Amino acid sequence: MREVKEESGCNCEIVGELGRIETEVPIWGMLDISDGFITVVKGDKSQPEYEDWEKERGFEIEWFSDIDTAISTIEGNTVAEPGMASLQERDLNFLKLARDTLNNRL
Secondary structure: OHHHHHHHOOEEEEEEEEEEEEEEEHHHOEEEEEEEEEEEEEOOOOOOOOOHHHHHOOOOOOOOOOHHHHHHHHHOOOOOOHHHHHHHHHHHHHHHHHHHHHHHHO
16 A cells, blocks of 8 residues: 555455466566555545656556556567566566456456
């Protein structure tokens, strides 16, 4: 919940678990271990608390009306930096898993 607040500016409530994804990022010499959750926003949306390097790169939050639009936007987004491309692929995998999980609940 802390990470959601930092990255999105929103408080949230966890309503489901997606699991863990381990992503090798050889160019950075690291293994990224991320746990995914389905959450709902609680309260008002506010500004993210980006780190300096995120601010320098011009990070901005973008809200989508539905998960399919978020997935197609990321699929169409080219990331030149190999390390960031690995993490984008991780995020895309989490979004697809979230979509499938939510569709199975209906």
